[in-house]
Amino acid sequence: MPTAIAVTSADLVLPAPDRHTPPAVVLHPPGQLDLAGALAETSALLERHGHLVAVVPPWLPAATVRRLHTVRAILETDRIALLGIDLPPLATALLVRQLRQLSVCDFSPGVIASAARLLSHYIHAGALLGSVAKLDRVPVSLKAHARSWSPNAQFAVLAHPTPHLVRLGGSGRGGVHGAGTGLPPGPGFATHLTFARGQLASDWVAAELAPAWRVQGVMENPLPADSPLWWATAKLVEFAAAIPDPAVLYQLVASVRSEECHWCGLELIGDRCGFCSAPLAAPPPVERAVRTVSAFSGSTSAGPPRPIR
Template identity: 30%
Template sequence: MTAVVLAGDFPSTGILRASVAQRIALDGAGGDTAPAFIDHMARALQTRGAVLVVYPEWKGKGTRRLVQLARAALLTDRIAGVALDLPPIALSLVADQLTFASSYARPGVLVGLAHRLRETLYAGAWVNSVARLEHIKTGLGAHVSSYLPGGAFAVTAGCQAGVHRITAAKPVPDLGARPGDPVLMLFGGTNGDTEWLQQKLRPAVAAVSATLVAPQPLGAEYWGTKKYVEFVAFSGHPQALQSLLSDFVYRPCGWCGEPTALPHCPLCQMTQPAPPPSPEAVQDQPADVPAVEADVPVAGADVPVAGADVPVAGAGADRTPTAEADEIAVLLQPAPRRPAAADPRLIPAPRATSGDEWPRAGTVAFGPRDRP
């Protein structure tokens, strides 16, 4: 069983009460963060045997170093880190979902499931301005529109990241892909337009429920404003996690044996070989083209020679097969190439030496004769 640890100040949404990921704060003063993190990893290894550290990619530089430090200090490769580019509420939800699946999946499988969950979520927020939005690519027009009065934006994160200016003609952005039915929605924030979320966004994603959760402490930092309403929509089907686990073909790592579907093993961090081609791909390949046979002379066959009116081999009865083969081999050898004459222009002329210098040896010139 794997212990799932969410690094950072991301409280649980409470949607999965029986399965809650461990939380560890990384805002310790001075050098207290590293020892506390290593102690937490040691306790988790003693109780579970493996640890999966989930942390935000947009705030993960320090966490990435802590994971490597814990692996080195504890002399273990059973600590894996996975960085997810998700906003706070969505990240907290994914950590709890991984904790629920940790009872049924190995740690290498959980890392692949984390990336798959990120692709199936629909996360974003209503914000009043994108002037200070740093974690999602924003165009210049949207930045300028943030300074106009009465403006609002629908910002999406994850795999469908983008910025959409809310207008009466188009109140919600285009949905590239929505979660599977039934769709559940969680939302929370401060001073945001919850009416837009309930009346415009919820019907667009066909959510059967919208649950208010406590605002995340790092929500304002991520969205770049204090006026926002953050949301995440996900599939509430009982078999949703199982179907995601069965989407990939897992193979054991050639170094540590951990099953994984990623290019690099999340535990030993070794590169995995390319998977073998599927039988369907092999069948779709074109048939092998037959090799073209070259006209190679064979000993004992009639070999025409330029300038000769009769064949060389088989010309007389007193010729033995060995003698015929030797003669053919001599005839087939290429003519020897004469060495090209040296170009006199490329031969350097001898350099005249003055009487006060020693003779030069190679390219190194020694000093004057009268030098001590």
Template identity: 35%
Template sequence: MADIPSTGHVGEAGARRFTMRGDGVGARSAAFVAFAGQEVGAGRKVVALYPAWQASDAQRAVNFARGSLRTDHIAGIGIDLSPLALSLVADQLAYLSPYLPPGVVAALCEELPKHLLAGAWLRTVSGLSTLPTSLRQHMGSYAPTVSFLAYCAPTAQVGRLRPAEVAAGLPFRPVQPVQLLYSTPDPGITGVFDEHLPRAVQPVATRLLPAQPLGSAYWGTAKYVEFVALSAHPQALAYAAGSVRASACSWCGEPMSAKPCPFCSANSTTGSAQTPRPGPAAAHGAHPRPPNGHPVPGENPVRHRDGRAGATAPTGNPAAPAPPEHHPATAAGPANGHAPPPGHGPLAPPEGPAFPGRAPQPDPPRTYSR
């Protein structure tokens, strides 16, 4: 819920965007309220993401939608990430939302940033207010040869760029192979960035994206190169989803990993609930699939729907048809009617023997990061 265009990194499974533009709060909220009404009326829940550093209009729109529709099936979640990282996380959530309960999708809003390295190269931090900075760093901004590396995920920190210490100073290294996305409003200033950060991260692929409209507002300057490094491992998203520990809400029953519940705001649980985990193909280049063609316990697989969303992702469709007996992604194309991102072919059938006499069990959740 902000003017944050998609990165296109997960193909067509992108989140629905609302730029929150217009004269007055009503005009800025109208499109989202209409969308939420359609999704709630169809029996789905909505997870609405918005930047925590620009939250007022989005919070008013979410509150108005919940009040006018008289429902608690809309959860508004603020995330303190840069525009490029927030855009990627929103699309990843839309990508996973058909295969996970709404409460787990909401919990992943906090979990997915822990598996990214996101930040920016900055020429100055004199206007930076979204990340913690020191007086010494502000004074250093006036020196002509000084620049900075600022990180917003997985931790928030700002430090002076020292070429010999870039690799050792990375707060997190995504699991190889790594993909690097970056954007800048001024392509002529990327020299220092190109010489140091890619060498430290060692990506197998690098993509230059158009600058985010809100990038200068977040970084406090137009002299920046914003980046996100993420793992392209085939099971990266599946391990991130499996690392969520959720308990059922005592009021609405949704799995939740933090109190209060993002939907009904209840502050108690009825016991632990095992987090469903997408199939092993839940990666950036292939749509997630349940193991051996069976739905993951505790979830309602959702077929393709128009206007699907992740930043405002309708989840948990009880009216969705049951999955077919064969594997949902075959040579005819992946599930939900989406084509895989360029460079990725159709998924192969699952390997290994069948499960005679018993239902398949998901693997124990593991945190796939280091």
């Protein structure tokens, strides 16, 4: 069985793009399941799948986060990864779907868990907002705050990978004024765009943003329940662009050299283990010294320093 990918809310489980993508597991919060039930639920998942990778967004209630850590501690297992991924809700759901796609590939559980940080860098996430007066996820100027009180004001906000804010014309189309110029910068690679409507009536995302970003497809999904809180307004249309092709995702992850975690022994890519959170071990002293001398001398004989992945 593939590694289990888990979420804490059913609205973070987007429809599978094909029949090969397995569903995500929805872990019940403390209000729906007591501790004994949570232990039994998780034990059954580990017995069936071997390893469990759970995405833990920062907006979760503290009681839910404590429950996840308590279950892992009581079970005394290193087969549960709790991934703290800080993306907007719809983008988080897209990342979860990508992990589900990778779970049926020949990657080890450690690589799948640590791939989440890599894949998140390739997600462009934002929203069309009717107000930025209370928005604290993206820097907002005083001028933008003031204009947020104007009737029919709309703002195109990119939260990830680079914050960007643009004030659109009153209709959500046409002229841009004040907070930025042009549309939010889009991805320079092939993506699909997913959007979800809140209490803002606008076709701007599908009619203008999608063609400008040259996406290969557009899909609408229900708005995650936590999106209004994350964006500080219910007047929004959330959007996120991500790589849809599992073959491209596979190549992206496979292109990164894997290491063995010096703490738990699982495979990892990047600079931190997804299961035990141990950082990548430092290179041997001789190798580290060569890199240091090369960096300061400008010599390339030892090759470039290994990039942070």
